[in-house]
Amino acid sequence: MKKFSIILPVRNGGEYVKECVKSILSQTINEFDLLILDNNSTDGTSEWLNTLKNDCIKIYHANESLSIEDNWKRVVNIPKNKFITLIGHDDLLDENYLKEMDSLINSYPDATLYQSHFRFINAAGAEVKKCRGMKAKYNSAEYLDAILTHSLDTMGTGYMMRSTDYDKLGGIPSYPNLLFADHELWISLTGLNYMAVSEKECFSYRLNQSVSKRSGASKYIDAFFRFLDFLSTLENKDERLREIIKKHSPDYIQFYCTSLTHRLLKTPVNQREGKAVASFILNCKQKADTLSPENHFQPLDQFSVRLSKLIDNNPILQRFYLLFKKVYKKSFYS
Template sequence: MIRFSVLLPVRNGWPYVKECVESILTQTYPHFDLIVLDNQSNDNTVEWLKSLDDKRIQIFTSSSSLPIVESWARAKDVSKQEFMTLIGHDDRFDPDFLGRIKALIERHPRSALYQTGARLINSEGDKIRSCIAVPEVETAAEYLEARFTFNRDTFGTGFVMRSADYDRVGGIPGFEKLFFADDALWLSLIGASSKACDPGELFSVRVHPKSESASMPSVWTSIVTGLGQFSNFLTTFVQTNAAARKVYLVHGADFMLTYHRNACIFALVEASEAGRRIDSTTVERIEAALAQTAPSRAGQLFKSPRVAAVAALNASPLRFAVPMLWHLYTRRKTRS
């Protein structure tokens, strides 16, 4: 019999965590447990979970407030069922998620990673759009190509794997604020195997203004650091995977360039919010990181109409408009 552990790392997840947990406990497939990794929540999260008095729920609390990397790392150190999945506290399963995953495992027993189709939802739970369709079976090289060419929605929850495999690879890598850590984990798991997908839309990923990527331009420093860590991982990974190496050589540099440009825009927004021009040391840091991860794209940071336009506004008396445009963009991104 296939059994699952659903792991939920959370810190002050109220009220979204209520929807998340209810979507887990109402699964039509009954053979699972829910492991809550609470990180010093001081809202209603833990009190409400305890009030459920459900034997399927185990709650582990931290003795001190942990950074997100250390909080999620606890998933490796708890006892789990044969299969496991991680879920964000603001995401939710459809009722048949685990049942369809079970059937997917039975169809593709040699795969090392499993997922279903998904949708993006907003703060109110309304659908924004369906996620990009994923092939039924995918190798590491095929996943990497889709990721590098931005033909893939990315999120770190809703993927199912064998708990022994997760522990064997060391769990989710400790990249800065977990940026690109999910990519590295999936590749580590399927490097010598494959990923299988049920095309059914059985999982919701919430995008809302409080998420870091939507509301906190200051994460540019973590993005740059995470890119460096992901680049180091890839350099090692592709040495033993010839197909992935070909993909990396063709698309890797442009992927790194795009993300460094995004980080630069974040830094420009942050400076504009403070009412100042971006400082030269910030630009030099991002330029140096780009040169390190994609030497062939060095010097191309501002050779983008979008980056150049934001930089021009930031350098002008109209820099106050940059945060306004940013907030309009994030509202549009999270609107159904």
């Protein structure tokens, strides 16, 4: 049995998925299978995948179009090797990725999550910037602290874990559009023991039209609140985590309250699934009070949040704002 499974969920991967597969097949060690979960692609991806002739490749075509959550949920139900990693279809592995992960596992055999440093690339594949520096090891408290203080670049690609741990946790949780889902998964896996990190750069993460950028305000808000509910469960399990959540959750909620208030304001009312700026702000305050009693979180202290609430509460101002954004966007891109 091989040691690694590289798992690639994809729908309409275009040219990017070809680059991704090429990077995977260029690994300097061959102890791996490539498991591709094709989500009923309609752009020729399915047909191209069927032309691949390599014994390490196993393709699982969906019988119908699935949501991104349901396609990734299939990972739990397919045969996997001892260690697995997930990769976005537009990301790229360096040829030494598996070799470095193998070395990391041998150096830290009791770790439950592994990662390396990486670089961000643009749509054309040119390097944009390096990821932030990481420590050699993170326990669950340190990792959670890094997430809540935005001091760690954490993506879906690059992480290595045992397939038994992944399956035991139920796989990646089905958050709307998988937003914040990787946060919960990596926190949970780190909580089983700790995460070990290689100082080497071993993959490229593409800054493209990501799911987070394409997702509507309503799904983003639903996913955000689900993650905050997950933090509540952590508070009940571990005193160390409770103190970190109590300390950092107000500023974390403030960050997303501000950005999602603006996203919601830019969304036409008929696409909001009943959400309004005022109620969203109130819900953020309630979540903050639950996670961190006696906190300093006052969302309306931010001028942009107050202004968004004022505009959203007035149908005339709201329509004028949307019209202004539409005209401004057209003139900007013309």
